[in-house]
Amino acid sequence: MLKYDVTVIGGGPSGLSAALSADRANAKTLLIEREASLGGILKQCIHDGFGLLRFGEKLSGPEYVYRDIKAVYETDIDVSLLTFVTKTEKTDDGFILHLVNRDGVTSVFTKTIVLCTGCRERTAKQVKIHGTRPAGVFTAGQAQNLVNLHGLMVTKKCVILGSGDIGLIMARRLTLEGAEVMGVYEIKSEPSGLSRNIAQCLNDFDIPLHLSTTVKRVYGHDRLEAVEVAKVDEKMNIIPGTEEIIPCDALILSVGLIPENEIAEDLGVTLDRFTKGPHTDNSFMTDVEGIFAAGNCLHVNDLVDYVSENGALAGKAAAEYVKKERKYAKITIDRTLGYIVPQEIDLTTDLSKVEMYFRSFSTVKNAVLEIKIDGNPFMEKKYMVVRPPEMEKLVLDLSSAGLTENSVISFGIVKKEGDING
Amino acid sequence: MVKEMTCIVCPNGCLLRVEQDGEEITVTGNTCKRGETFGKTELTNPMRTICSTVRTVFSDIEVVPVRVSAEIPKGMIFPVMEEINKVRLSERLGIGEKVIENVLGLNADVILTSNILKEEV
Numbered sequence: 005m006l007k008y009d010v011t012v013i014g015g016g017p018s019g020l021s022a023a024l025s026a027d028r029a030n031a032k033t034l035l036i037e038r039e040a041s042l043g044g045i046l047k048q049c050i051h052d053g054f055g056l057l058r059f060g061e062k063l064s065g066p067e068y069v070y071r072d073i074k075a076v077y078e079t080d081i082d083v084s085l086l087t088f089v090t091k092t093e094k095t096d097d098g099f100i101l102h103l104v105n106r107d108g109v110t111s112v113f114t115k116t117i118v119l120c121t122g123c124r125e126r127t128a129k130q131v132k133i134h135g136t137r138p139a140g141v142f143t144a145g146q147a148q149n150l151v152n153l154h155g156l157m158v159t160k161k162c163v164i165l166g167s168g169d170i171g172l173i174m175a176r177r178l179t180l181e182g183a184e185v186m187g188v189y190e191i192k193s194e195p196s197g198l199s200r201n202i203a204q205c206l207n208d209f210d211i212p213l214h215l216s217t218t219v220k221r222v223y224g225h226d227r228l229e230a231v232e233v234a235k236v237d238e239k240m241n242i243i244p245g246t247e248e249i250i251p252c253d254a255l256i257l258s259v260g261l262i263p264e265n266e267i268a269e270d271l272g273v274t275l276d277r278f279t280k281g282p283h284t285d286n287s288f289m290t291d292v293e294g295i296f297a298a299g300n301c302l303h304v305n306d307l308v309d310y311v312s313e314n315g316a317l318a319g320k321a322a323a324e325y326v327k328k329e330r331k332y333a334k335i336t337i338d339r340t341l342g343y344i345v346p347q348e349i350d351l352t353t354d355l356s357k358v359e360m361y362f363r364s365f366s367t368v369k370n371a372v373l374e375i376k377i378d379g380n381p382f383m384e385k386k387y388m389v390v391r392p393p394e395m396e397k398l399v400l401d402l403s404s405a406g407l408t409e410n411s412v413i414s415f416g417i418v419k420k421e422g423d424i425n426g
Numbered sequence: 427m428v429k430e431m432t433c434i435v436c437p438n439g440c441l442l443r444v445e446q447d448g449e450e451i452t453v454t455g456n457t458c459k460r461g462e463t464f465g466k467t468e469l470t471n472p473m474r475t476i477c478s479t480v481r482t483v484f485s486d487i488e489v490v491p492v493r494v495s496a497e498i499p500k501g502m503i504f505p506v507m508e509e510i511n512k513v514r515l516s517e518r519l520g521i522g523e524k525v526i527e528n529v530l531g532l533n534a535d536v537i538l539t540s541n542i543l544k545e546e547v
């Protein structure tokens with residue numbers, strides 16, 4: 005049986021970075037991908053804007069990921085494409101993975117695993133829409149895949165439900181290809197995508213954005229013929245009398261992403277109820293010793309640059325993994341934060357540069373992030389504005405914070421007091 | 427004249443206030459220098475990049491992604507799209523190679539952004 009120090013599952017940007025950094029740390033590394041080529045979801049994200057933080061350049065998705073793919077093929081990392089993990093077993097000193105690929109069925113032993121399985125889209129089943137289920141209802145990612153990888157036009161005239169970034173990007177993409185995008189409908193009172201995508205994908209093409217509005221019903225037998233939209237109140241209940249019928253042949257859903265963690269759950273990894281990704285410590289190790297997680301399966305990122313960075317940290321940690329007694333401090337958030345990663349601090353590690361990622365629960369201007377240790381103020385950080393669509397990254401020095409086992413580090417966002425600009 | 431706009435240069439998406447007083451244009455709300463430049467050109471001659479795909483003659487890969495190598499005037503987006511849609515690639519070109527040189531004389535090339543045609547031979 006082939007033996008590895010680190011096995012990375014998923015060949016998207018997080019997996020590529022994890023494998024590269026494990027290899028740099030001299031670990032014998034295997035990279036497993038179920039598709040025919042490396043690159044993950046970025047293969048279909050042909051728009052530009054990737055890599056500004058990491059490379060200082062505005063690259064398209066395929067260009068961004070090509071750099072890492074090329075680097076991987078220049079190393080000794082074993083790459084196994086079109087490969088599925090069918091079964092996982094925990095042993096005393098690692099894991100046995102049962103794999104299926106074109107060469108048949110094989111098993112490998114690995115000391116550690118880095119989960120880099122990305123995320124998937126919420127689908128029509130997960131949003132409440134009445135009516136039949138005709139053809140012509142796509143998730144934004146499905147539409148992106150069909151248009152950008154297969155050159156298929158999925159619509160002549162469509163409605164987009166949800167203002168997530170992929171939906172905004174697809175509004176522009178479909179418009180460029182000659183489709184008419186009737187509007188983007190968002191149930192919340194704020195858009196969930198980045199402001200720059202509202203500007204460059206909608207405003208540039210005069211595509212209207214309707215806030216506090218949702219799709220109530222779809223019409224059509226074989227193919228979608230129309231949707232019914234309606235305004236909602238603050239409690240997200242439909243306001244009677246505001247209904248409007250919009251003829252269209254497609255409804256594109258951009259209603260959110262969820263971390264993909266089937267394998268993690270098989271391995272008994274605990275998921276966090278806020279991120280829906282694994283609960284991890286500051287080395288991005290899950291509560292199952294030797295299993296790490298990075299990228300969008302850990303929490304949904306909005307910038308791939310952070311995904312790559314996170315993958316590299318997890319890959320290095322996996323390569324350096326040794327089994328030992330650990331002591332933990334806990335991390336908690338109040339309701340002003342949507343989530344935080346990691347959820348625990350391993351006190352036996354280097355605490356001088358602890359990387360954390362968080363999202364606010366709502367938009368707050370002139371915000372102050374308050375960090376307390378066992379109730380005592382530890383640190384504050386000011387932000388001009390925090391918004392749920394924009395993930396924030398923090399690097400903390402906790403080495404002299406006096407953390408002991410069972411210390412609680414709590415995070416909360418408050419509005420700066422005495423601020424006249426509101 | 428005062429205009430509010432979102433700077434699209436980086437993911438921060440700062441809300442800019444661009445004020446024109448005769449020849450003088452002042453930009454506020456930007457966090458960095460690039461935002462100032464963006465605000466000024468946005469008022470006088472807005473520029474954009476576009477990304478799309480071109481068709482190929484190969485049955486294994488129907489389309490490949492492309493982008494313009496430099497910004498083009500916003501008003502030229504659809505004319506450039508028309509040019510891109512005329513292409514039918516018959517050579518297995520690699521990432522960065524030109525598919526259309528100096529498209530419509532705009533001093534920008536249309537270049538491939540993926541190496542997929544080279545990989546899957």
Ligand SMILES: Cc1cc2nc3c(=O)[nH]c(=O)nc-3n(C[C@H](O)[C@H](O)[C@H](O)COP(=O)(O)OP(=O)(O)OC[C@H]3O[C@@H](n4cnc5c(N)ncnc54)[C@H](O)[C@@H]3O)c2cc1C
Binds near residue numbers: 046
């Ligand atoms: C449709 C869509 C569009 C997006 N658009 C953007 C965008 O425009 N800009 C942006 O910054 N971010 C975008 N994102 C977020 C984007 O996913 C991240 O930026 C980045 O690609 C995440 O990298 P990743 O490696 O975590 O996941 P992914 O890129 O999703 O890669 C995960 C990889 O794991 C593989 N995999 C999953 N499960 C298994 C398994 N069991 N066995 C083997 N392999 C497996 C998958 O095939 C895939 O290749 C988008 C996400 C989606 C879903």
Ligand code: SF4
Binds near residue numbers: 435437439440455457
């Ligand atoms: S002003 Fe600077 S920081 Fe703000 S969005 Fe523009 S480029 Fe980014």
